[in-house]
Amino acid sequence: MxxxxxxxxxxxxxxxxxxxxxxxxxxxxxxxxxxxxCEIVENGTSFEENSLIKAKAVWDAAQKxxxxxxxxxxxxxxxxxxxxxxxxxxxxxxxxxxxxYHEKNNSILKRLSGVEEEKRTARFKCAVSAIFxxxxxxQALGVMEGFIGYEEKGENGFGYDPIFILPKYGLSTxxxxxxxxxxxxxxxxxxxxxxxxxxxWDVRNGFGRSEV
Numbered sequence: 001m002x003x004x005x006x007x008x009x010x011x012x013x014x015x016x017x018x019x020x021x022x023x024x025x026x027x028x029x030x031x032x033x034x035x036x037x038c039e040i041v042e043n044g045t046s047f048e049e050n051s052l053i054k055a056k057a058v059w060d061a062a063q064k065x066x067x068x069x070x071x072x073x074x075x076x077x078x079x080x081x082x083x084x085x086x087x088x089x090x091x092x093x094x095x096x097x098x099x100x101y102h103e104k105n106n107s108i109l110k111r112l113s114g115v116e117e118e119k120r121t122a123r124f125k126c127a128v129s130a131i132f133x134x135x136x137x138x139q140a141l142g143v144m145e146g147f148i149g150y151e152e153k154g155e156n157g158f159g160y161d162p163i164f165i166l167p168k169y170g171l172s173t174x175x176x177x178x179x180x181x182x183x184x185x186x187x188x189x190x191x192x193x194x195x196x197x198x199x200x201w202d203v204r205n206g207f208g209r210s211e212v
Contacts, residue, residue, distance in 0.1 A: 003027065005198075006034045008058040008073035013158040014187075018072075021182050021191045026198075034069070036061045042075070047089060047127035048139055050075035055129040055137070068133045072194065076126035076187060078160045080148060082112060082119050091160070105152050105163045112148055120147040124164065124173075126186040128194045134205065138197045142189030146173075157181065 004027045007018055019028050031037070038061040044050040054073035062069035077091030087094035087104075094104050112120055124144045131137045144166070152162035154174025161174035166184060173181050182188040 003202075004029055004034075004069075006031060006036065006058060006062060006069050006071045008040070008054040008071060014074075017178070017182065017187060018074075018191065020178060021188050022195060025195075028072075031058060034062065034067070036065070044075075045089070047075040047077065047125050048129070048141065050089060051127040051129040052137065052139065055131045059131040059135075070133055070198070071131045072128060074126055074128045074187065074190065076124065078122060078124055078164065080108065080112075080120075080122040082115055082121075083108070101159050101162075102152070105160060108148065108160075109151065109163060117147060120149075122146060122148050122164065124160075124186040126190045128187075128190040130194050130198060132198075132201050132205070136201075138194065138201075140190045140193035140197070142186040142191070142193070144173075144184060144186040144189070 003025070007015060007028050008031060009015055010031060015028070015030055022028055036058055038057050040054050040057045042050045042053060044053050051073045054075065055071050058073065059069060059071040062071065075089070077088055079085045079088050095107060123146065126142045127139060129137060129139045146164050146166050149163050149165045149172055153172045154162050156176060156178060157174030162172050164173050165171065166173055166176065169176060173185070
């Protein structure tokens with residue numbers, strides 16, 4: 001019995017992180033590996049809505065290919081209180097989709113220039129949606145609280161990790177060992193919640209015959 005899960009992403013860094021968090025119970029494959037190519041329009045107004053939009057688009061595409069698939073998708077971003085919650089759901093598109101995260105990070109640091117630490121509070125949020133082979137779905141939200149540092153630090157993370165400080169360690173999430181980061185991260189929290197729901201669904205229904 002195949003227990004493959006299609007994750008609706010083409011981001012290699014994110015896929016690696018997801019595979020680390022979800023352990024070895026299932027094989028996590030990308031859209032490309034599942035030979036699914038579909039247009040996804042993220043026009044939701046929340047992380048939850050956008051993650052479900054992604055999952056539904058990929059699930060529908062899998063159905064059209066005759067695949068009895070379990071699909072996961074996430075939408076995540078950074079909310080900075082001093083910037084009224086920016087970049088929020090536009091985190092990936094902040095300053096343009098083709099703008100590097102180095103440029104995005106430095107733009108944020110400039111906007112926070114002179115702002116004291118207690119006003120630099122921020123959080124990462126991640127919403128994960130799972131659509132099961134029978135079409136039912138479940139969602140989970142993970143949050144990691146911290147603050148924005150004063151410069152980019154670390155090489156282990158990606159995206160906004162180099163400027164996001166986790167208070168417990170006083171380090172950016174790009175400076176943390178991946179296992180420690182996953183233990184505390186927004187994505188780790190959301191995926192652990194959804195992992196439990198997948199286990200519960202599997203006990204009740206079983207993956208059954210899968211063509212994925």
